[in-house]
Amino acid sequence: MGVMMKTVRAGLLAAVSGVSLLAMAAPGAYAAGMPQLDFHNPLVTGQVIWGAVIFLGFYLVLSRVMLPRVGRVLEDRSTRISNDLDVARAAKQDADKAVAELQQARKDALAEAQANLQKALDEEQRAAEQKMQEINARLASEISEAEQRVAAEKSRAFAALKDIAADTTQALVSRLTGTAADASLVAQKVEGASAHLSL
Template sequence: MARSAASSIRRVASLLTPLALALPVMVMAAPGARAVGMPQLDFSNPLVIGQVVWGAVIFLVLYLLLSRSALPKVEAVLTSRRQTIDNDLDIARRAKAEADSAVDELHLARRSAMAEAQANVDKVIEDARLAALRQTQDMNARLATEIHEAETRVAAARTAALGSLRQIADETAQVLVRQVTGTSVPADVVARTVDHAATARGL
């Protein structure tokens, strides 16, 4: 863009320079070049011709100065500005790409962290469930063992109590029969009678 602008200025100046140099000659050669009542256009006056020539010379000098000094500087400034803008745009594009990449990495890390946290929560819940299940099974087994042992002890105590009760019943029956009848009954007869009575009562 800077080069095209400088080139356009140079082309316009190169077109105007010959025209400016040829203008005094064309004006002086034109018929009726002398204007009545306008001394600044009286080209028969050497002063007017000198002014026109000096104007053309000054224009040419200004053109040469501009084309050799000012225009290259303007072009250099425009080129530097364009390069700076391009560099800034490249930096901005890279920064945007890095920011987009960082955002994508952040979203990925967030999703990974959430998935890992959910997996840890699920693992903790499953471990707690299995631990509770094992504790329940151990407690049930221990309770079953204790219940079985208690039932065994109760059965043994019941058997022992029934044995003692039958012995007491045998002795009591013998004493009652002896007191009522005045005679003694054989122990085996009393035992069979007590056993029959206990069986009838479900003892």
């Protein structure tokens, strides 16, 4: 810290004394004349001529060789970047198209699958309905057949009933009277009795 302060103080002292010393030195220097304003010196005017030659040469080398070279590199870069960007843009467009196609294909496939499923369901339903109808028809015919059979059995049973009645009557008459009844008479009587029954 102390060294730093000392440096600053010394610098300030030097600056203040420098300004005053410059003021003292200046008149002497101006008395001698600024070398830049000594136009009698051929070297002062000579540097203008040499400067013109050097400046012109510098300009020619820069404008003909150096700057076009830099410009070419920059231009190459910008065309290359824009080409790469174009390629990238085209690639992105292709990718977008592919994605759109994929989505469309997915959507189509989904719709087709749904349609197939619906068709299968419809067919299945129709088949089930048909089967049900067939079963119903078969059942109905079986029921009617059974009913016919029952009716036939019933009439056959009723037919047998007369014989049973006649036999029973004969047996009862013979057990009661001890004599066998006339078969034709019994049959006639059973026939007469059964005629009253609406079977």
